[in-house]
Amino acid sequence: MSILVVGSVGLDSVETPCGKVENALGGSAVYFSTAASFFFQPIRLVAVVGDDFAQEHVDFLRSRGVKLEGLEQIQGGKTFRWGGRYTGDLNAATTLFTDLNVYGEFDPKLPETHRETPYVFLANINPELQLGVLRQMTAPKLIVCDTMNLWINNSRDALMQTLGEVDILILNDGEARLLTGESNLIRAGKRILTYGPDRVVIKKGEHGAISLTDSTFFSAPAYPLEEVFDPTGAGDSFAGGFLGYLASVGDASEACIRKAVIYGTIIASFNVEDFSLNRQRRLTRSEIDRRYEHLQEAVLF
């Protein structure tokens, strides 16, 4: 049993009202793997980096039970770098630069040993690459997928093809509205279910998340934070907590999905409390459990 994640590994330079950091470990596959590792290991990571990717990052990932056979290291190439700035209420980043570097040629090849992985997270990459990954899988049990405005606007056909093959789409409220043309989120969610996924999870930031199927509706609270230090990686941390929990119980029933949404919410709530993976590096299981209890109490009536 394992989880496979295909996405980015990068070095982020981020400015927020709280401070700044340069060339810090980041990328969707890294946030996802770290978050998932609190619940389930091993995690098989498929991504690409350059020869400038520091050994300490490799060591960190290995320490979290992340298997790196699928991490291609391109000699003479440079790792993906992203620079962004958050201002005001930290809801949206302004991209300062995007140096795709080796990530620009990323064409995920799954090691033979990875093809039978049951739990799959297709992080926010070109939907044609997401499809290419699925073509290499032999027995996926649960496929969870992310996307973003870029692909919704520019690669809609491939995205719709991908959505026809995944079990769960996780996206944020703005993306759900853009994808469907529906401003009402309940209608947007129901529309997405007609595209293929059995379930859609719509993240709403400080307003929590909703999880919809044809016959179920779950409203998850946000964890009540008074400070957001750096929102980078929150979405991938959510997905990691979500799928990590599901893999740990080996059960994607409605009851388990709801707990998974809450664990995703909680890991994301910690992740935004510091730059990069810093908060997750020092996060303990008992801290996670306390927030879980706090949220249970917060919705009780």
Next chain:
Amino acid sequence: MSILVVGSVGLDSVETPCGKVENALGGSAVYFSTAASFFFQPIRLVAVVGDDFAQEHVDFLRSRGVKLEGLEQIQGGKTFRWGGRYTGDLNAATTLFTDLNVYGEFDPKLPETHRETPYVFLANINPELQLGVLRQMTAPKLIVCDTMNLWINNSRDALMQTLGEVDILILNDGEARLLTGESNLIRAGKRILTYGPDRVVIKKGEHGAISLTDSTFFSAPAYPLEEVFDPTGAGDSFAGGFLGYLASVGDASEACIRKAVIYGTIIASFNVEDFSLNRQRRLTRSEIDRRYEHLQEAVLF
């Protein structure tokens, strides 16, 4: 035992993408009273109308257990009229006209019999008038108050004085941000608690509501609606369901407050399904109970 509400009674002309209505019964005190009447009667309404206010509206209010000794009718005067249009996602109304008429001279005088009312709702009127009402009360048990951008911007001193004397402030997210200068809603809520109220309830439309005290946090889901027909009166219907339920149980403990927030949410969710009071006119207790059960199920994890 009774509930007192001081606010507006008016005739609304509303256009939405779903249709339009002219000179329909409306006003904060009317939405509040009708919503509260599902849980508790009698309700003592203090407001002003002109001699054009139709007998059928008086009869409707009486049929809901609303006592009208405090409804002043000005001979030769005209009733408050408001015209508005909602477009797109119906989040904000464009005001087409506001004819204050007799409401422009409103100076609430409480009949002697009303001064001992234990439950008080100060609807969204000038905070100087809200203070004037409080000066006339002899034994309020629970004072709930609403406000709006107009008073936050233009009557801040009086508003702060009112807030120093109320138990619960109910307002929406935009108003909470404007009132406090805090974009983070948890921080905004905590700031409001320093202004006087023991509790603040922040309504977030499709994202539900939160209720905060110094030591408690409640996250209430929105009722998942696929269509909003007309949002007019939703906030006052929320307050009516909220305070009506609290008066019915005679208990403002955290557990009862949470149920009250849910009942407020539910009455508001019905109110937006038709123009004016039309949905509330045909609403049954069993319909309310079904949505209550649905919301309990929706937050369970």
